[in-house]
Amino acid sequence: MTSGPSSPPTIEAERRQLTVMFCDLVGSTPLSTRFDPEDLREIVGAYHRCVADTVGRFGGFVAKYMGDGVLVYFGYPEAHEDDAERAARAGLAVIDAVCRLTTQEPLNVRIGIATGLVVVGDLIGAGAAQERGVVGETPNLASRLQALARPGTLVVADSTRRQIGTLFEIEDLGPQPLAGFSEAQRAWRVLGESGVVSRFEALRSGTTPLVGRDEELDLLLRRWHQAKLGEGRVALVSGEPGIGKSRLTEALSQRIESEPHTRLRYFCSPHHQDSALYPFITQLEHAAGFARDDTVEQKLGKLGELLAGGAHGDDEVELLAELLSLPNTAAGLNLSPQRKREMLFEGILHQLEALTQSRPVLMVFEDAHWIDPTSRELLDLTLDRVRRLPVLLIVTFRPEFQQAWGGQPHVTTLALNRLGERDVTALVRGLAGNAPLGSEIVAEIVERTDGVPLFVEELTRAVLERAEQDDRVASVLSASLLPAMAVPSTLHASLIARLDRLGPIAKEVGQIGAVLGREFGYDLIEQGRDGPPRSCN
Numbered sequence: 001m002t003s004g005p006s007s008p009p010t011i012e013a014e015r016r017q018l019t020v021m022f023c024d025l026v027g028s029t030p031l032s033t034r035f036d037p038e039d040l041r042e043i044v045g046a047y048h049r050c051v052a053d054t055v056g057r058f059g060g061f062v063a064k065y066m067g068d069g070v071l072v073y074f075g076y077p078e079a080h081e082d083d084a085e086r087a088a089r090a091g092l093a094v095i096d097a098v099c100r101l102t103t104q105e106p107l108n109v110r111i112g113i114a115t116g117l118v119v120v121g122d123l124i125g126a127g128a129a130q131e132r133g134v135v136g137e138t139p140n141l142a143s144r145l146q147a148l149a150r151p152g153t154l155v156v157a158d159s160t161r162r163q164i165g166t167l168f169e170i171e172d173l174g175p176q177p178l179a180g181f182s183e184a185q186r187a188w189r190v191l192g193e194s195g196v197v198s199r200f201e202a203l204r205s206g207t208t209p210l211v212g213r214d215e216e217l218d219l220l221l222r223r224w225h226q227a228k229l230g231e232g233r234v235a236l237v238s239g240e241p242g243i244g245k246s247r248l249t250e251a252l253s254q255r256i257e258s259e260p261h262t263r264l265r266y267f268c269s270p271h272h273q274d275s276a277l278y279p280f281i282t283q284l285e286h287a288a289g290f291a292r293d294d295t296v297e298q299k300l301g302k303l304g305e306l307l308a309g310g311a312h313g314d315d316e317v318e319l320l321a322e323l324l325s326l327p328n329t330a331a332g333l334n335l336s337p338q339r340k341r342e343m344l345f346e347g348i349l350h351q352l353e354a355l356t357q358s359r360p361v362l363m364v365f366e367d368a369h370w371i372d373p374t375s376r377e378l379l380d381l382t383l384d385r386v387r388r389l390p391v392l393l394i395v396t397f398r399p400e401f402q403q404a405w406g407g408q409p410h411v412t413t414l415a416l417n418r419l420g421e422r423d424v425t426a427l428v429r430g431l432a433g434n435a436p437l438g439s440e441i442v443a444e445i446v447e448r449t450d451g452v453p454l455f456v457e458e459l460t461r462a463v464l465e466r467a468e469q470d471d472r473v474a475s476v477l478s479a480s481l482l483p484a485m486a487v488p489s490t491l492h493a494s495l496i497a498r499l500d501r502l503g504p505i506a507k508e509v510g511q512i513g514a515v516l517g518r519e520f521g522y523d524l525i526e527q528g529r530d531g532p533p534r535s536c537n
């Protein structure tokens with residue numbers, strides 16, 4: 001596990017959660033009868049390259065080519081909190097890309113995806129042929145689901161479906177008997193993206209009662225009342241993943257529900273960080289009420305209606321139409337790129353100003369750590385502009401996001417801390433409902449989750465589900481159940497992602513710590529390692 005400066009890094013077998021994709025060419029046997037080996041090799045080569053390029057864009061790792069099949073891992077060598085989502089997006093993109101390949105014969109694929117704990121083994125082969133063996137039933141499940149999929153479709157396991165929430169439109173294929181599995185496995189066909197842009201709504205629950213956060217909510221309410229009087233306010237809500245930034249914002253929305261106001265929501269996305277003005281574009285599309293099957297004319301009509309009151313002149317309407325990729329005459333304006341950008345920004349800000357003339361505005365800008373550079377410029381301007389408007393602008397972000405807005409008089413910063421023991425207990429009880437969770441296990445959940453509400457939700461749910469599966473109420477009452485399931489699958493990815501980001505030494509310490517317990521001294525870590533000491537700075 002150790003590596004000196006000159007020796008190549010060696011990585012040992014490791015238990016981690018992977019999302020595994022298996023992709024196969026449809027009807028390749030007939031292909032081989034119709035083409036000579038040379039042509040066939042060219043066709044299959046183009047197909048392999050297409051799959052590798054496409055999954056690469058989503059962070060997928062091609063582990064193995066198996067004839068016409070391609071085995072791809074998401075979550076290795078680096079884990080991301082959204083590996084399952086990346087895999088699903090990649091799967092849809094592969095189907096699309098392979099269909100559009102200009103080979104001598106049109107090609108089509110079917111794809112299966114499954115998520116689970118696996119042991120990633122040693123490196124096999126060398127150089128480009130390197131592959132990593134994976135042990136566990138997940139690759140097998142992905143491959144069986146692939147065989148089940150109709151040509152040109154993507155089928156995912158229940159384990160994957162749980163992690164993609166409602167981000168995708170899916171069709172339930174029901175429980176499927178699969179070779180090698182004693183129980184029928186539920187399978188889902190992924191049809192496409194669902195268009196839900198709020199990751200909180202798509203992936204998180206928000207259905208349990210809010211616990212704690214009284215002071216934070218009071219502060220936001222005070223800022224809202226100040227903002228309503230025309231002295232705009234900005235609240236910067238920061239905190240680690242799952243701490244409750246979105247939930248707090250949602251709670252404020254609910255509290256002021258009955259007051260006349262307009263709520264504008266902007267969502268940054270980890271998948272659109274290179275897409276200029278993505279949060280502003282999706283907000284406009286949503287506000288205009290675009291439907292997926294609207295014609296261009298219908299969209300233009302809706303956009304015209306939306307902008308009617310606020311635009312300062314037709315030029316702004318043209319620029320906004322261009323922003324939304326609709327037919328426009330913006331090119332005829334003969335503007336320099338710089339001037340055009342200024343006018344576009346002004347156009348968007350004029351819309352906000354116009355809205356504030358009828359009602360105060362609650363503007364929620366979520367997940368700024370994923371913001372694209374152009375949006376960031378516009379957000380800077382917005383922050384400044386709201387000072388003179390009846391607007392409360394709430395910006396949420398994780399701690400890694402760098403900003404220098406905090407010093408301004410109309411800006412409040414709010415760093416969310418972890419929940420206290422009493423609040424966590426209340427949260428566990430709220431989630432458990434009528435299930436008979438013993439106080440011992442509640443205490444264990446409180447202890448293990450460190451006051452991060454997302455962890456509390458996931459671990460409590462995992463405990464309840466396990467109990468239901470086993471149909472052993474007694475097991476719920478005893479804490480002995482917990483150690484085996486200390487990290488629920490929905491959290492694995494985000495925890496490993498954190499460790500991967502910290503680098504190999506932190507991960508090693510984490511792995512040793514997982515064996516030793518929650519608290520351990522440096523000497524124990526040293527004993528746990530199997531190599532010479534390294535500095536941990």
Ligand SMILES: Nc1ncnc2c1ncn2[C@@H]1O[C@H](COP(=O)(O)OP(=O)(O)OP(=O)(O)O)[C@@H](O)[C@H]1O
Pocket residue numbers: 200204205206207208209210211212213239240241242243244245246247248367398427453454457
């Ligand atoms: N105070 C709370 N009371 C009850 N549930 C909470 C509370 N805070 C958060 N939660 C729940 O915990 C989960 C995570 O919260 P949330 O999604 O708001 O975190 P976040 O800080 O926005 O995370 P991310 O950085 O990933 O967006 C959600 O399901 C939410 O409903």
Ligand SMILES: [Mg+2]
Pocket residue numbers: 200245246247396
């Ligand atoms: Mg959030």
